[in-house]
Amino acid sequence: MPPTALADRQHAEAHEPVVYTDSKLIYFSSISEYTRRFVEKLQMDSARIPLYGYEPKLITTAPYVLLIPTYGGDGGKRSILPQIMKFLGYEENRKNLRGVIGAGNTNFGEYYCIAAKRIAAKCDVPVLYTFELMGTQEDVLKVKEGLETFWKPASQKQQER
Numbered sequence: 001m002p003p004t005a006l007a008d009r010q011h012a013e014a015h016e017p018v019v020y021t022d023s024k025l026i027y028f029s030s031i032s033e034y035t036r037r038f039v040e041k042l043q044m045d046s047a048r049i050p051l052y053g054y055e056p057k058l059i060t061t062a063p064y065v066l067l068i069p070t071y072g073g074d075g076g077k078r079s080i081l082p083q084i085m086k087f088l089g090y091e092e093n094r095k096n097l098r099g100v101i102g103a104g105n106t107n108f109g110e111y112y113c114i115a116a117k118r119i120a121a122k123c124d125v126p127v128l129y130t131f132e133l134m135g136t137q138e139d140v141l142k143v144k145e146g147l148e149t150f151w152k153p154a155s156q157k158q159q160e161r
Helices: 003-014 034-042 082-088 091-096 106-110 115-122 137-151 154-160
Strands: 018-021 024-028 056-058 064-069 097-104 125-133
Touching: 003 056, 003 115, 018 137, 024 034, 034 064, 034 137, 056 082, 056 091, 064 115, 064 137, 082 091, 082 115, 091 097, 097 115, 097 137, 106 115, 115 125
Parallel strands: 018 056, 024 064, 064 097, 097 125
Antiparallel strands: none
16 A cells, blocks of 8 residues: 555544443344344343444443354355454454354354354454354353353352352
8 A cells, every 4th residue: 555545544544433332242233133133132231343334433442252243154255244354453452352252154064153263263262152143042041141250250250169
């Protein structure tokens, strides 16, 4: 990229509207809204990664878990959507990531929830849970309980043993 183009891009990014969040659950949902409906069932504070480029960028200010779907069964190509890549392109968002939860379709075979697996590997965090499509009520309960346990202070976990 020519230096002037890079400078123009940096200037534009510096003036983008920003929303800051300390939510412990960040998710992406496409226009299908499957992931959003799952997250709503959790009844937890959450923030949604912007779907459209004109929406303010989302920046995390605290540790969080990322919940994302996987798209396309084309050998895992393009399984991580550009919106998620852009979100993780911000250093603060990568730095605060603590784990990933994946939604997917078992019809993708070995590429089931590949987006969550790839992000977890790249960012050196665990895949905490995977579920199919919109998830079941059991998935909702397991994710809710799992996140509550995940966020408990270590000292509190030791006392419960």
